[in-house]
Amino acid sequence: MDRQDRSGGNEQPPQPPGGADSTVELVHRAKQGDRDALDRLFARYMQPLHRFASGRLPPWARDVVDTDDLVQETLLKTVRNVGTFKPRESGSFHAYLRQGLKNRIRDEVKKAVRSPTARGLERTPREPGASPLEQTIGRQALERYERALEQLQEDEREAVVARIELGMSYEEVARAIGKPSSDAARMMVSRALVRLAKEMGHER
Amino acid sequence: MSAEEKKLIEAAVRISDGERVDWDDLERSVSEEEDRAVVRGLRVLESISEVHRGRLSTGRPIDTQAPTVMEEPSGVEGEDGNVVRFPAENPEPPRNWGQLELIEKIGEGSFGEVYRARDTRLDREVALKLLRLRSGRVDKRATSVIREGRLMAKVRHPNVVSVYGAEDHEGCVGVWMEFVSGDTLEGLVRDRGTFGAREATLIGIELCRALAAVHKAGLVHRDVKAQNVMRAEGGRILLMDFGAGWDIAEESVRSNSSISGTPLYMAPETFMNKAPTVRSDIYSLGVLLYHLVTGSYPVRGDSFFGLREAHIHHETSLLRDERSDLPEAFIKVVEHALAWNPEERFTTAGQMEQALQAALGVESSVETHLTPGPPSATRGRRARWLQVAAAAVAGLAVLTGWFVLRDRTGPEAPPIDSTPATAEATTTEAAVPAAGSYSVEASLFRVMQDGRRERLGSGSRLAVGDKLTLELEASRALHVYVINEDESGHAYALFPLPNLDLKNPLPAGPRHALPGTRDGKSFSWEVTTSGGREHLLIVASPERLVEFEAEMGALPRPRPDQVAMAVPEEALVHLRGLGGLSEVPTTAETGSAGRLFEMADHLASTKELVEGAWVRQIELENPAED
Numbered sequence: 001m002d003r004q005d006r007s008g009g010n011e012q013p014p015q016p017p018g019g020a021d022s023t024v025e026l027v028h029r030a031k032q033g034d035r036d037a038l039d040r041l042f043a044r045y046m047q048p049l050h051r052f053a054s055g056r057l058p059p060w061a062r063d064v065v066d067t068d069d070l071v072q073e074t075l076l077k078t079v080r081n082v083g084t085f086k087p088r089e090s091g092s093f094h095a096y097l098r099q100g101l102k103n104r105i106r107d108e109v110k111k112a113v114r115s116p117t118a119r120g121l122e123r124t125p126r127e128p129g130a131s132p133l134e135q136t137i138g139r140q141a142l143e144r145y146e147r148a149l150e151q152l153q154e155d156e157r158e159a160v161v162a163r164i165e166l167g168m169s170y171e172e173v174a175r176a177i178g179k180p181s182s183d184a185a186r187m188m189v190s191r192a193l194v195r196l197a198k199e200m201g202h203e204r
Numbered sequence: 205m206s207a208e209e210k211k212l213i214e215a216a217v218r219i220s221d222g223e224r225v226d227w228d229d230l231e232r233s234v235s236e237e238e239d240r241a242v243v244r245g246l247r248v249l250e251s252i253s254e255v256h257r258g259r260l261s262t263g264r265p266i267d268t269q270a271p272t273v274m275e276e277p278s279g280v281e282g283e284d285g286n287v288v289r290f291p292a293e294n295p296e297p298p299r300n301w302g303q304l305e306l307i308e309k310i311g312e313g314s315f316g317e318v319y320r321a322r323d324t325r326l327d328r329e330v331a332l333k334l335l336r337l338r339s340g341r342v343d344k345r346a347t348s349v350i351r352e353g354r355l356m357a358k359v360r361h362p363n364v365v366s367v368y369g370a371e372d373h374e375g376c377v378g379v380w381m382e383f384v385s386g387d388t389l390e391g392l393v394r395d396r397g398t399f400g401a402r403e404a405t406l407i408g409i410e411l412c413r414a415l416a417a418v419h420k421a422g423l424v425h426r427d428v429k430a431q432n433v434m435r436a437e438g439g440r441i442l443l444m445d446f447g448a449g450w451d452i453a454e455e456s457v458r459s460n461s462s463i464s465g466t467p468l469y470m471a472p473e474t475f476m477n478k479a480p481t482v483r484s485d486i487y488s489l490g491v492l493l494y495h496l497v498t499g500s501y502p503v504r505g506d507s508f509f510g511l512r513e514a515h516i517h518h519e520t521s522l523l524r525d526e527r528s529d530l531p532e533a534f535i536k537v538v539e540h541a542l543a544w545n546p547e548e549r550f551t552t553a554g555q556m557e558q559a560l561q562a563a564l565g566v567e568s569s570v571e572t573h574l575t576p577g578p579p580s581a582t583r584g585r586r587a588r589w590l591q592v593a594a595a596a597v598a599g600l601a602v603l604t605g606w607f608v609l610r611d612r613t614g615p616e617a618p619p620i621d622s623t624p625a626t627a628e629a630t631t632t633e634a635a636v637p638a639a640g641s642y643s644v645e646a647s648l649f650r651v652m653q654d655g656r657r658e659r660l661g662s663g664s665r666l667a668v669g670d671k672l673t674l675e676l677e678a679s680r681a682l683h684v685y686v687i688n689e690d691e692s693g694h695a696y697a698l699f700p701l702p703n704l705d706l707k708n709p710l711p712a713g714p715r716h717a718l719p720g721t722r723d724g725k726s727f728s729w730e731v732t733t734s735g736g737r738e739h740l741l742i743v744a745s746p747e748r749l750v751e752f753e754a755e756m757g758a759l760p761r762p763r764p765d766q767v768a769m770a771v772p773e774e775a776l777v778h779l780r781g782l783g784g785l786s787e788v789p790t791t792a793e794t795g796s797a798g799r800l801f802e803m804a805d806h807l808a809s810t811k812e813l814v815e816g817a818w819v820r821q822i823e824l825e826n827p828a829e830d
Contacts, residue, residue: 048256051256051257052256055255055256132255133252133255134507135507135508136251136252136254136255136507136508136509137248137251137252137255137507137508137509138506138507138509138510139507141248141507141509144248145248145249145252148245163220164219164220164249164252164253164256165252165256166256167256167257186217186220186221187217189216189220190213190216190217190219190220191213191216193216193219193220193246193249194209194212194213194216194242194246196245196249197212197216197241197242197243197244197245197246197248197249198238198241198242198245199245200241200244200245200248200249201238201241201242201244201245202241
């Protein structure tokens with residue numbers, strides 16, 4: 001089996017965007033006012049979070065919701081509130097960030113549906129409508145996935161979210177869940193995926 | 205760890221690594237239902253992973269009712285993550301763009317908007333697809349739109365919308381193209397129901413030609429669908445929107461690139477991340493033909509993933525199950541285009557066209573015994589329009605009535621409001637009333653100066669300045685076509701006329717006076733020149749006759765305000781026969797309702813029961829003036 005570590009896709013940058021420091025370290029430094037740490041967090045998460053948001057925003061909503069603003073604000077808020085979440089040794093920063101963004105998207109979509117500025121736009125439906133992710137796998141499958149994700153152990157969930165949803169490198173995943181190596185993180189993600197698939201299968 | 209479990213973990217590792225999973229192999233290696241459920245779950249996870257990697261472009265709605273030209277593969281954002289949009293707070297559209305003057309908005313999508321515009325330099329109407337960039341941003345879609353324009357401009361073909369150019373004006377990127385007035389095939393299916401096999405075949409032939417031109421230019425269209433085909437006024441079929449098009453030459457480079465195209469029309473192999481090819485375009489065309497005759501799709505699913513599953517498991521609804529009434533030859537062509545294995549499909553669009561032509565030929569053989577023998581003296585000359593009409597209606601289920609109103613040499617016109625003359629000809633009526641049959645009643649009138657009307661029949665004599673109108677009433681909605689052909693073979697399309705209000709299909713019930721009205725005024729056809737005989741061909745059909753319309757589209761039409769005597773000498777040859785269009789004297793309007801009613805009563809005995817198409821040819825004398 002190919003043991004090479006991979007980040008977001010087949011093209012592997014030598015370092016994750018924003019440097020090699022662990023996210024938890026960066027978050028804590030940023031919270032203490034370290035501007036550089038904050039910039040590096042942005043460099044690391046803007047793209048993956050943007051992709052995440054794009055997958056969950058109905059296409060029409062992107063005409064009225066600024067995805068960049070949404071992502072930036074969520075990231076800032078998460079960093080600001082970092083004191084209220086306890087970064088354990090296993091860590092759950094990614095899952096926390098993801099939840100924040102999900103909530104924010106849900107609120108924005110609700111707001112956009114009500115917003116009078118959205119009324120004139122052709123694609124604005126009466127109800128929120130399907131996001132690209134829903135269009136891809138179907139609403140039911142997406143709901144099954146979300147429920148199954150909740151059934152996982154915290155570190156399993158963190159591993160799946162960080163790797164599958166946010167495209168973090170195995171190195172970063174290892175740091176986030178407190179695993180000694182990229183290989184261990186890779187196995188963790190894979191086993192968590194099989195567990196998820198089982199949970200989803202049980203629901204059928 | 206069991207062998208099955210090991211296989212599942214391996215698949216999960218590949219998903220996590222962003223690599224392809226051999227699902228066929230995996231499915232073969234698990235036997236327990238529980239493991240199969242895990243495989244299904246892993247497939248969903250693979251899709252989720254791909255969406256998050258930006259691999260799948262899924263923004264195209266499964267719902268095919270979405271608007272047309274104006275669509276754009278939106279989906280997951282590109283690496284730069286920029287979104288193209290019109291700021292909601294600035295709904296005011298621009299007035300000008302380069303040399304184009306914007307007239308009205310005709311469509312919009314997440315990428316921007318489409319306008320009807322005027323090219324002030326060339327003084328012609330164009331369609332402008334505008335994409336506005338947010339200030340200070342470099343946008344990948346700008347490049348892709350300009351690229352789309354460049355690709356489309358490579359293709360010049362009567363069945364492909366012509367693109368004139370693509371530019372960036374002060375941060376506003378746009379592509380301008382031929383303005384086509386008409387309906388999309390999707391709109392037609394939605395509003396008027398499904399097509400018959402013959403119409404679908406004729407549309408298919410034109411689309412094969414369009415695709416052949418696209419492929420010849422080294423492109424794959426990638427988004428052939430009913431929303432991307434226009435039926436222009438006059439019947440021309442036009443393929444448009446190369447939003448998803450790309451160079452065949454680049455295929456190798458992009459073989460693992462993102463999926464685009466509308467999922468319901470996508471070939472099975474493109475779901476497996478195979479690059480689109482000529483044969484996947486052919487598959488999409490097969491889906492389009494299937495859709496035209498059924499309103500549905502061969503492979504169905506409520507999501508991208510569901511569709512992919514259905515493709516993987518070969519869950520196809522056969523056309524012969526959906527529409528067993530269709531001709532076998534047509535069904536075979538569609539099935540061939542829809543072969544799961546691309547190798548088993550037509551190799552080229554030309555090959556598919558050939559097969560469609562052959563299917564048409566099989567049907568057309570019916571024509572030989574349906575086509576009547578027109579009077580021998582004129583057989584050769586009029587063969588053309590009769591053939592066109594015969595070909596147009598041969599594909600319809602049954603053709604019960606085909607009448608030729610015989611050339612009556614008698615010089616006298618029937619007396620005013622004489623006995624009904626509609627079917628006074630040789631009625632070769634073999635019609636057996638059957639389910640699905642309908643009644644038609646039609647009369648041709650000369651409108652006199654004082655507004656009175658004189659019924660005309662075959663052999664009636666015309667003179668320059670005569671104004672004619674055709675009244676028609678049917679028990680179901682019909683597509684009606686009227687053509688005038690004179691002795692020398694010049695023909696005019698007399699109905700439908702684009703500048704009048706009366707449009708096909710004529711609704712069932714009320715009596716319609718052709719050619720129609722405009723601004724509340726009734727119009728008639730005017731005899732502008734004389735010489736020999738005029739032949740009036742009237743075709744009525746419950747189904748739209750696309751090929752016939754296309755043929756008619758090339759004919760000159762009478763113009764309103766065209767006064768016979770004012771026509772310059774040299775133009776006369778082109779304005780023979782019923783070339784003019786004039787307003788009917790309105791004096792007859794008063795009290796005409798009563799008369800119409802009376803006449804309807806009177807004509808009831810000649811109401812004809814028809815199934816399929818109804819065709820009449822009337823010969824009128826139009827002797828040269830001494």
